[in-house]
Amino acid sequence: MRAEPSVLHLDLDAFFAAVEQRDRPSLRGKPLLVGGTGPRGVVATASYEARPYGCGSAMAMGEARRRCPRAAVVAPRFAAYRDTSRAVMHELGKLSRLVEPLSLDEAYVDLAVGHDGPRTVDTAAVSALATALRERIREVTGLTASVGAGTSKLVAKIASDLCKPDGLLVVPPGAERELLDPLPVSRLWSVGPAAARTLGTLGVKTVEQLRAVPPGELVAVLGTSAGGTLARLALGEDDRAVDAEREGKSIGSENTFPRDVVDRTWLLAELHGLVGGVARRLAASGLSARTVTVKVRQHDFETHTRSRTLAAGTDDPAVLRRVAGQLFAGVDVTEGLRLLGVSVSGLISWSQPELAIEEEPAAAAVPAAPVADAPAMPRRPAFPPGADVVHDELGRGWVQGSGLGRVTLRLELPGDTRPGRVVTVPLADPALHPAEPVVPPAVAAILAELAAGEAGEA
Numbered sequence: 001m002r003a004e005p006s007v008l009h010l011d012l013d014a015f016f017a018a019v020e021q022r023d024r025p026s027l028r029g030k031p032l033l034v035g036g037t038g039p040r041g042v043v044a045t046a047s048y049e050a051r052p053y054g055c056g057s058a059m060a061m062g063e064a065r066r067r068c069p070r071a072a073v074v075a076p077r078f079a080a081y082r083d084t085s086r087a088v089m090h091e092l093g094k095l096s097r098l099v100e101p102l103s104l105d106e107a108y109v110d111l112a113v114g115h116d117g118p119r120t121v122d123t124a125a126v127s128a129l130a131t132a133l134r135e136r137i138r139e140v141t142g143l144t145a146s147v148g149a150g151t152s153k154l155v156a157k158i159a160s161d162l163c164k165p166d167g168l169l170v171v172p173p174g175a176e177r178e179l180l181d182p183l184p185v186s187r188l189w190s191v192g193p194a195a196a197r198t199l200g201t202l203g204v205k206t207v208e209q210l211r212a213v214p215p216g217e218l219v220a221v222l223g224t225s226a227g228g229t230l231a232r233l234a235l236g237e238d239d240r241a242v243d244a245e246r247e248g249k250s251i252g253s254e255n256t257f258p259r260d261v262v263d264r265t266w267l268l269a270e271l272h273g274l275v276g277g278v279a280r281r282l283a284a285s286g287l288s289a290r291t292v293t294v295k296v297r298q299h300d301f302e303t304h305t306r307s308r309t310l311a312a313g314t315d316d317p318a319v320l321r322r323v324a325g326q327l328f329a330g331v332d333v334t335e336g337l338r339l340l341g342v343s344v345s346g347l348i349s350w351s352q353p354e355l356a357i358e359e360e361p362a363a364a365a366v367p368a369a370p371v372a373d374a375p376a377m378p379r380r381p382a383f384p385p386g387a388d389v390v391h392d393e394l395g396r397g398w399v400q401g402s403g404l405g406r407v408t409l410r411l412e413l414p415g416d417t418r419p420g421r422v423v424t425v426p427l428a429d430p431a432l433h434p435a436e437p438v439v440p441p442a443v444a445a446i447l448a449e450l451a452a453g454e455a456g457e458a
Helices: 015-023 061-067 078-093 123-141 153-162 176-180 193-201 207-211 215-222 224-233 264-285 317-328 441-457
Strands: 007-012 032-035 043-046 072-074 099-103 106-110 145-150 168-170 251-261 289-298 303-314 337-345 388-391 395-403 406-411 421-426 432-434
Touching (some): 007 123, 007 153, 015 032, 015 043, 032 061, 043 061, 078 099, 078 441, 123 145, 123 168, 123 441, 145 153, 176 207, 193 215, 215 224, 251 264, 251 289, 264 317, 264 337, 303 317, 317 337, 388 406
Parallel strands (some): 145 168
Antiparallel strands (some): 032 043, 251 337, 289 303, 289 337, 395 406, 406 421
């Protein structure tokens, strides 16, 4: 255990929804759901205004809409989220050379390690650093962040969760048990649903009750590794280091179909499209991947994944398509698929040609497009809800909805103080075009600084 609360955990509040509300004045202060907009869509993030209605992440979008009919629904804009995330991680990097990103909106920072070497930080110093950090993030991004700090990753993460939204909680050394004792055991990072049920049979519901169970009994019911880990976590002991070299989790994309699909040729073409999107995100992040995973959900909701790890990292779309196609070749589609997805992991910051893949026989290649007589499937909207657009005559805005050959636009920009006006134009209007997100000036300045630094290193 550390002698000072030098592990900091930052979590941007309702990140996707917060970015949408920052950039779209008409959405501010209103219930908002970000996620898949189709019949089988899933909520990625619900704004805090939507949460009192029972809406939350991973919920079926249809259910969330039933619970909160007046909520606005938009598709995710990952480019906007990525830009904001890079600016936030840049600010975290000013505090320490050890920053461990967990996702676009979440990271650990080791405050005991400065850029010039080890440093000592007491509770007051950590509180001051965290306060300044939250103010700086609000200034740069227009978003709020919840920050927790403690003597371990476990304590810091739980502290940030408890003070959400827009809060700060620094747990002084020696106060770990006071924080943890009243919490349900499911708040500990190693306790999943199965472990929680097992502990429930022992009458254990809180961390305080868990700590009263002899370690040997925990090992007997949960196994040596899990039982021993839980015994330590109940004491607030967590020796995991902040790892700046930690590989990113994954980059992926998936599509849930309006109806089950049995046509393999159509599915292969869909897989190609998903791989293309993943490859573009890899390139934009300056990363390569070693592991490719294909995910399918069958007609009966059974979900399966197939993975392959390459000898070297790659960001080549052709290689990724070929590997994904080979993995998909073994999937049974005779009863239909509800969902198809692809992801890459083992992310690294360099690449080299994957020669072993290039030597695979040509027969393993995947067709680039469906054949002419492939069954027609409902097309995705050309302008999904939430998409950034520009109209040659009307100006910039975003899509509120589309249908019946028309697109409804909200003409407003991030810096506007009032909601913009609403107009409807034909879907086929040649003056209407997709657009890149407008980047807030302070975020744009940081991105330019980062780009200049990368160019200098090259």
